Amino acid sequence: MAETIAHARGEALELVGTRQEEGVLTLILQNPPANALSIAMMDALKDALDRARDDHAVRVIVIAHEGTVFSAGHDLKEMTAHRRDADGGRAFFARTMALCADLMQAIVHHPKPVIAAVDGVATAAGCQLVASCDLAVASGHARFATPGVNIGLFCSTPMVALSRNISRKHAMEMLLAGEMIDAETALVFGLVNRVVTREELNRTVVKMARVIASKSPLTIRTGKEAFYRQAEMRLADAYEYTQHVMVENMMARDAEEGIGAFIEKREPEWRGE
Structure with a gap:
């Protein structure tokens, strides 16, 4: 068998x-x-x-x-x-x-x-x-x-x-x-x-x-999940949900690195964190 x-x-x-x-x-x-x-x-x-x-x-x-x-x-x-x-x-x-x-x-x-x-x-x-x-x-x-x-x-x-x-x-x-x-x-x-x-x-x-x-895998994962979740919500609920998503995303190492690289005019080094 x-x-x-x-x-x-x-x-x-x-x-x-x-x-x-x-x-x-x-x-x-x-x-x-x-x-x-x-x-x-x-x-x-x-x-x-x-x-x-x-x-x-x-x-x-x-x-x-x-x-x-x-x-x-x-x-x-x-x-x-x-x-x-x-x-x-x-x-x-x-x-x-x-x-x-x-x-x-x-x-x-x-x-x-x-x-x-x-x-x-x-x-x-x-x-x-x-x-x-x-x-x-x-x-x-x-x-x-x-x-x-x-x-x-x-x-x-x-x-x-x-x-x-x-x-x-x-x-x-x-x-x-x-x-x-x-x-x-x-x-x-x-x-x-x-x-x-x-x-x-x-x-x-x-x-x-x-x-x-070539993008941060953490950012892509976060964004894809948020896209489908908010699409099923009422407008006010979608904004309440996504603002929390953005705050958590801002706290991630890749966001700090990406923003720093943009300001410093260099390529970011993603870690997926």
Whole structure:
């Protein structure tokens, strides 16, 4: 039994490749053609994110992909196979959705910024994955959709990430129509930060990641957590919360060092303290 579990874990880890350089960890979805978010794929991705949390060599995480599809969302064949279960698949469906929710929240609550690099199609939970990342860069070949409505399954969980990234009208258009939008439309909607050529995609993402990686890791961690927490608060509560965050941030060694370096016109030396 232990060997079987170890083998399954090894297979799952192969679904997500890794590359690390100059503080940037790239996680590569490598189960084309669909790069579907199966149980194994989500386990592997979450495991890689969890391991990066306490790795001080990692400052920024990039989620990229092999093939022409970033991710087509949940593995519908895997889910359909479980309709033969005694409960009609209910327990497996619940497990799938719970794991997906955990994965998306792991990205949002991760202390390191996460950037999606999209050079293909991202649909349903794949689109949700892009929306859950802190930043996203797309090539002109990227396409996005929440097409569940077309197969009788409204994209309710992708809706959570989508509606927190783009306007309600744009989110509802994608959710109700289920149609594919191109990269330029995704840029207008606010789903991605930039659209570049396929040839420029990796260079743009690496440059963006390295700029962020050059900052104080303490400051980035503090700011990312505060951003998502205050976004859910009333205006007065958000100001009350963030003023305390700024006071604590000012007391940090990196803030003292950064301000001193600015005044003295020199490069700061970050310690993450």
